[in-house]
Amino acid sequence: MTPMPLIFAATSDLAGKVRGKAFPADQLDKRLKRGVGWTPTNVQITCFDRIAESPFGALGDLLLIPDPEAVADVCFDGGPSEHFMLGDITTLEGDPWDFCMRSLLKAALKRLHDQAGVNLICAFEHEFQLKALPAIDNEGYGRGGFQAQRALCETLMAALAQAGLEPDSIMKEYGPNQYEVVVGPAQGVRAADEAVILRELTRSAARSQGQAATFTPIRDPESVGNGVHIHMSFVNDAGTPVTYDKNGPCGMSQITDAFAAGVLKYLPNIIALTAPSVISYARLTPHRWSAAYNNLGFRDREASLRVCPVTARDPASIARQFNIEYRAADAAASPYLALAAILHAGTQGIEDALKSPDPTEEDLSLLSPEALQARGFVRLPETLEAALDAFEADSTVTGWFPGPFAAVYRAHKTAEIAHVADMDTAMRCAAYEGTY
Ligand code: GLU
Ligand code: MG
Secondary structure: OOOOOEEEEEEEOOOOOEEEEEEEHHHHHHHHHHOEEEOHHHHHEOOOOOEOOOOOOOOOOEEEEEEEEEEEEEEOOOOOEEEEEEEEEEEOOOOEOOOOHHHHHHHHHHHHHHHHOEEEEEEEEEEEEEOOOOOOOOOOOOHHHHHHOHHHHHHHHHHHHHOOOOEEEEEEOOOOOEEEEEEOOEEOHHHHHHHHHHHHHHHHHHHHOOOOEEOOOEOOOOOOEOOEEEEEEEEEOOOOEOOEOOOOHHHEOHHHHHHHHHHHHHHHHHHHHHOOOOOHHHHOOOOOOOOOEOOEEEOOOOOOEEEOOOOOOOHHHHHHHOOEEEEEEOOOOOHHHHHHHHHHHHHHHHHOOOOOOOOOOOOHHHOOHHHHHHOOOOEOOOOHHHHHHHHHHOHHHHOOOOOOHHHHHHHHHHHHHHHHOOOOHHHHHHHHHOOO
16 A cells, blocks of 8 residues: 655644644645644643643634645655644634744744844754663763764754755764754744754654654753753844944844843743743753853853854854854743743843843852842742742733733643652653653
């Protein structure tokens, strides 16, 4: 029997999972208009397949409409081909649904554009680990560690290119069996589409080599975590870069400065959306090159927001390369939701004409809470519960999202927290490793 080619219509949801339905490929024209049916309560399926309390119950119908601009059609040697399309969830009337993460990002991008007349250029940098292998010792950034997985790295980079992403670099990261893959920047919602595509193709590439990859925030609190670092810059409608000003603080233009200030001000309130798992907070501790304070770093990796170095020399290339990097995210978050939260925080900073604090260069973990406060810094929430409290406590932040969003998010996360409540740290890490 000849297998029937299928296309998987997919959404990256509140749990940061990719879910959807497949349809026969020859129905594509119809599905691009009418989508596949979707159920509101699906948004309350946690990363552990529990269904959290849902305001929708058994009621309601939605459409998941695949976007032909967000497609991955890739064939791995010897394995089944991958063919999926990311899409938007709408009501039956065609309006964006309140809990469609991709639509929330589109709304945040529109707000940024309405407020500041700029468009986002963005690149996601991902770290992941290969499970089940004996750890390759002494190979942080090592050639040997890379060579051990050259076949996987070459397969993955080819798959990314086939899906229309621009492979940039791949390396053996510092942690045990940890790798990092970077793709070139893309504009607007496409950048988050690419982050979803990259995670799925990484898992598939590993599987095609008889391996398993995990993007879990942290596998072992004694070791390093897997970060998702989000690089952002801005262009105006003519495509001219507007992120850099050689006379601005750390080279930031006025827009970038105010955007960065907004992100830092609201970081404690949005971190529940960008680092949304229970174990995310084991990663977000000092001395891990992740993010423990709402500080700005100038080329410093121990900062939640970093002004990145540029390698270019001529002014036009510097202006194009210059970017800021949000480091307090992980792959338990849907890239759409994480980016939407960051953009709203930054846009609020532009709206309120905030100014960024000076970059830090010292070890903030040595400062008392009072000394931190005097300089406008806080230790970021240290548990998911505290992060959720901080999110819900700020009506400015909850106001960036549709009315019912905060309550539904809390209910979703409450079920996730309950699932791991009686587990010790090792079991929790194993549970998250099994889902991300
Ligand atoms: N693994 C670190 C993290 O959890 C990042 C290390 C790096 O700077 O690449 O974010
Ligand atoms: Mg890294």
